[in-house]
Amino acid sequence: MLVWNIPLPYIAGQAGWIVAEVGRQPWIVYGLMKTKDAVSPLSSLQVGLSLPAFIIVYGILGVICFWLIAYHARKGPEPAEATLKVETKLA
Amino acid sequence: MEMNIFQIIWFVLWGVLWAVYFMLDGFDLGAGSLLYILGKDEKDRRAIYQATGPFWDGNEVWLITADGATFAAFPKAYAVMFSALYSALLLLLFSLIIRGVAIEYRNKHESPSWRSIWDFLFFLGSPLPALLLGVAFANIFKGVAIDQNGIFQEPLFHLLNPYGLLGGLLFVFCFATHGAIWVAFKTMDPLSERAGNLAKKLWVVTLILVVLFWAYSFAATRIWDNYLKAPILFVFPALAVIAYLSVPVFLNKKAYFKAWVGSALTIVAFTAWGVEGLFPNILPSSIDPAYSLTIMNSSSSELTLKIMTAVAVIFVPIVLAYTIWAYKIFSHKITEKDIAY
Numbered sequence: 001m002l003v004w005n006i007p008l009p010y011i012a013g014q015a016g017w018i019v020a021e022v023g024r025q026p027w028i029v030y031g032l033m034k035t036k037d038a039v040s041p042l043s044s045l046q047v048g049l050s051l052p053a054f055i056i057v058y059g060i061l062g063v064i065c066f067w068l069i070a071y072h073a074r075k076g077p078e079p080a081e082a083t084l085k086v087e088t089k090l091a
Numbered sequence: 092m093e094m095n096i097f098q099i100i101w102f103v104l105w106g107v108l109w110a111v112y113f114m115l116d117g118f119d120l121g122a123g124s125l126l127y128i129l130g131k132d133e134k135d136r137r138a139i140y141q142a143t144g145p146f147w148d149g150n151e152v153w154l155i156t157a158d159g160a161t162f163a164a165f166p167k168a169y170a171v172m173f174s175a176l177y178s179a180l181l182l183l184l185f186s187l188i189i190r191g192v193a194i195e196y197r198n199k200h201e202s203p204s205w206r207s208i209w210d211f212l213f214f215l216g217s218p219l220p221a222l223l224l225g226v227a228f229a230n231i232f233k234g235v236a237i238d239q240n241g242i243f244q245e246p247l248f249h250l251l252n253p254y255g256l257l258g259g260l261l262f263v264f265c266f267a268t269h270g271a272i273w274v275a276f277k278t279m280d281p282l283s284e285r286a287g288n289l290a291k292k293l294w295v296v297t298l299i300l301v302v303l304f305w306a307y308s309f310a311a312t313r314i315w316d317n318y319l320k321a322p323i324l325f326v327f328p329a330l331a332v333i334a335y336l337s338v339p340v341f342l343n344k345k346a347y348f349k350a351w352v353g354s355a356l357t358i359v360a361f362t363a364w365g366v367e368g369l370f371p372n373i374l375p376s377s378i379d380p381a382y383s384l385t386i387m388n389s390s391s392s393e394l395t396l397k398i399m400t401a402v403a404v405i406f407v408p409i410v411l412a413y414t415i416w417a418y419k420i421f422s423h424k425i426t427e428k429d430i431a432y
Contacts (some may be wrong), residue, residue: 040174041242050181057185061192068199 097396101164104403106366110162110359112153113224113266117358118351119143119150121270123190124263124368126210129274129289133203135282136210138425140194142277143270143419147194149414150346154332156344156410161373162401166388168373175235175374176227176241179250180315182184183223190216207295221266222259229258230302232312232365234377237384261300265361267352268293272338276347278425283347290350291342300334301361313375314368325369331360 028035119299122129122143130136162169195214197206233254236245271290275283281291305328318324334356341350369375373389376382390396 004174040170040177042177046177050177053181057188061188064196068196071200086282 092424095396096385096391097393097400098164100388101160102366102370102386103284104343105157105160105164105181105373108157109366110151110203110362112150112157112198113362114269114355114358115150115153115223116147117266117269118273118354119147119216119219120264121268123213123270124221124267124275125270125274126214126217127288129271129282129286130159130392130427133206135293138282139274140197140279141425142274144194145417148191149417151191151348152410158324159398163395164391165386165389166372166391171237171243171384171389172231172235172374176230176250179223183220183227186216186219188352190220200312216268218263221262225259225262226255228262229255229367231374231410232308232314234312234375234383236378237374237376237382238378239382239419247257254307257300257304257307257324261304263296264293264300265358268338269351269358272342272347272351272354275342276351285425287347288309291339294335294342296339302329308368310321314365317368317370327364328361328368331357331364334360369411 024030026034026036028038115351122139126136126139130139137410143226158169161172189212197209197213200206227250230250230252233252235243235245236249269288271293275290278286285349318328334353337353338350338357341347341353371385372383373385374384375384376384391399
């Protein structure tokens with residue numbers, strides 16, 4: 001039952017950020033500067049390539065990270081004797 | 092426009108931050124570039140990872156600080172620089188991300204194919220930042236085509252001009268030499284000896300590239316102008332030369348730490364040469380010198396700079412202290428025992 005709660009903080013965090021970033025529009029600096037005035041002089045090609053690149057790189061890294069965590073969760077902790085051996089090595 | 096002392100202080104600090112960054116991250120980027128050349132088997136490769144492991148993250152922090160200082164002290168230059176060099180800087184960002192992940196994920200799964208994928212990405216992500224930083228800085232020295240509004244006027248690939256590419260190559264080989272010396276310092280024989288011998292060869296290539304770059308800088312940039320105006324400044328390139336000539340002397344004696352210090356001093360002096368040559372510009376314009384971004388026209392207000400100076404005076408010594416502490420703790424050679432675990 002508790003396992004199903006694990007995604008909740010992530011969802012809550014993302015939801016909060018969406019509220020903040022959508023809610024601030026049209027201001028980038030509230031009351032002082034509009035978002036459209038803060039845009040950098042970049043070509044649409046640069047933005048058109050870099051935005052999907054960001055999404056793809058972070059997406060792939062996210063999937064790998066999730067898989068890695070699930071792999072280690074399924075594998076379980078190391079048996080007690082292995083940990084003991086490590087402790088005596090360090091001593 | 093009048094120059095105030097804080098603008099000069101922060102210009103110098105900006106240079107210092109870049110110099111320390113190149114001196115530190117240079118060796119772990121360089122060691123990564125040599126992963127396959129020096130790391131003949133799994134044991135060797137693990138040793139190389141361990142040689143840079145405790146340091147790479149803290150080293151990269153200096154990059155963030157240098158960028159942060161640019162943003163906070165010279166925001167206009169930051170805005171124009173990061174738009175003009177957008178593609179190069181994003182590529183730099185992605186390669187640093189992938190390299191960092193490769194280091195962290197490599198040992199999280201026992202399969203050899205998992206490790207070889209991350210090894211390859213680590214190897215790819217090591218010379219690429221060096222190349223990109225070299226290209227970026229060479230173009231900063233040369234001047235970028237910014238007009239009076241700071242809008243970059245040229246197609247992207249103009250950054251890959253011969254002078255830029257020479258700068259990129261120089262950084263790659265300079266860091267590779269620096270990294271090889273570090274690996275020689277941190278590991279046991281036979282890896283250590285192999286690294287030391289490779290360092291000697293790489294040193295020769297770097298020397299040729301530095302000479303070429305300095306010569307080309309006469310034609311392509313206005314950097315040497317400041318030196319001809321105030322010859323006392325030749326102390327920077329002179330220091331770089333002396334430090335660099337000391338490196339093979341120490342390498343032949345197998346005094347690897349001293350060789351590394353020589354290499355580090357060279358990098359710092361070389362950066363000082365470049366930054367001093369830029370003064371008072373931060374981002375010269377190749378269209379018209381009047382459009383250049385200088386410390387006068389692109390800095391924050393004096394109040395901002397004063398506050399930043401107060402903060403820096405407190406925190407930079409703290410950062411230096413814990414950095415030195417971390418290096419001291421991990422100054423021992425990597426032994427079989429370390430790799431097995």
